[in-house]
Amino acid sequence: MKTITTTEELAAFCTEAQRHPYVTVDTEFLRERTYYSRLCLVQLAMPGKDDEGAVLVDPLAKGLSLDPLYELFRDQGVVKVFHAARQDLEIFYVEEGVIPAPLFDTQIAAMVCGFGEQAGYETLVRRIARESLDKSSRFTDWSRRPLSEAQKKYALGDVTHLRRIYEYLAAELEKTGRDAWVKEELATLMEPETYITRPEDAWERIKTRNTSxxxxxxxxxxxxxxxxxxxxxxxxxxxxxxxDALLELAATKPTTTEDLGRSRLLLREARKGDVAQGILDAVKRGLECPPEELPSKNGADGKLNVNPAVADMLRVLLKGKSEEFGVATKLIATSSELDEIAAGKRDVPALTGWRAEVFGRDALKLCEGRIGLRVAGNRIEAVAL
Structure with missing residues (x-):
C-alpha cells in the first residue's frame, strides 16, 4: 500500500484521479485535546479492485501541501464519495474553506435505499461488498509515526470497500429515481454555515429544563x-x-472569586485567572441583560402545545410510510418535528421537499381529520375519511 509524503506525489495522484468519474475519500483525525480537529491521515481511492488506485496521504509529512487535493475537491467532473461526511468536511472547510463538490454521502444514500437508520460503514461493507472489517485500529493514535501496518490496512479499507458501496447505491438511486432525494439531503452538508460555530449561538446546544x-x-x-x-x-x-458546571453557575450567579470557590462542579483551574474573570464577566452580562433581550426556547413559554393523540398518530403514520418507501424514519422526520406538527407548526423540514411527498402531505391530512389509519396485515395504511 502506497503512502504519499510529498506534494509532487499527491499532485500526480490527483491528476490521475481527475480522469475518473469519482474518487472515494476518508480521513483519520484527533480532537480529544483540541477544539479543531487535527488532520492526521487522508485516504483516497480511484475506481479499481483491492488496493489498486488507493493511497494514504500523510498530511503530517514535512513539506507536504494539500493544495493538489483541494484542487481535486473543486473539480466538478469528479464525484467525491464519503461515508458520514460531516466531520471530514468540517476539517477541509476549516483548513482551506473548501467543500468537496459534487458530493456523495453513502450513509445518507443507504438510509434512502432501505438500509435502515443504522447504516454504518461496517454494515454496508458486509451487506454490499460482502467483506468484513478489522476494527481493532479504529481508536488508535493517528498522530504517531510511523503508522503500523494494521493501521494502514484499516485506513485503506475505509476507501477501497467504499467504491463498491458507492457504485451499488448510485445504481439503486438511479433505478428508483431517488437521486434527487439524496441531493436534497446533501444541501445541508454543502452549506458553509453548517461548519461555522458562532459563540453567540452556543447556548442553544445546552440542555436545560429551566426556561427563565x-x-x-x-x-x-x-x-x-x-x-x-x-x-x-x-x-x-x-x-x-x-x-453541568455551566448550568450550576447560571443557577448560583457568582459575582466574586470567593463565590466561584464554593462551586461543586467547576474545575480547580477555572476558579482563577482568565477563565474565572471570564465567568464573572459573563454572569454580570446575563444579570444586566435588558428584559426585551432575554432569550427563550420554543416560544415565550418554553413549551409546545402538543396534542398527544395527534403526535401518537403521526408516529404511527411515520412508521407506516417508512416501511412503505423503505426509508429510515429519522431521515423522514425527527421526534421533535412530529411534536411541532402536532402543535400546529408548519415550517418544519418534514413538510417540505421529498419528505412532503413521502410523509408530509398525509401528515397534514391526518392533522386536519381528512384521513385515518388502518391496519392491513402487517402494514399501516392511510384511508380517506
Missing amino acids: GRYLAIVRELARFREEYAQARDVPRNRVFKD
Missing part, C-alpha cells in the same frame, strides 16, 4: 465566553468548563 429568561441569559453569556475562549486557544470546550 434571566437564567437563559446567563447560560447564553457563559456559553459564549466558553466558546470564544476555546476557539482562541484551540482547546476542547469541556476543558474550559463542562455543561
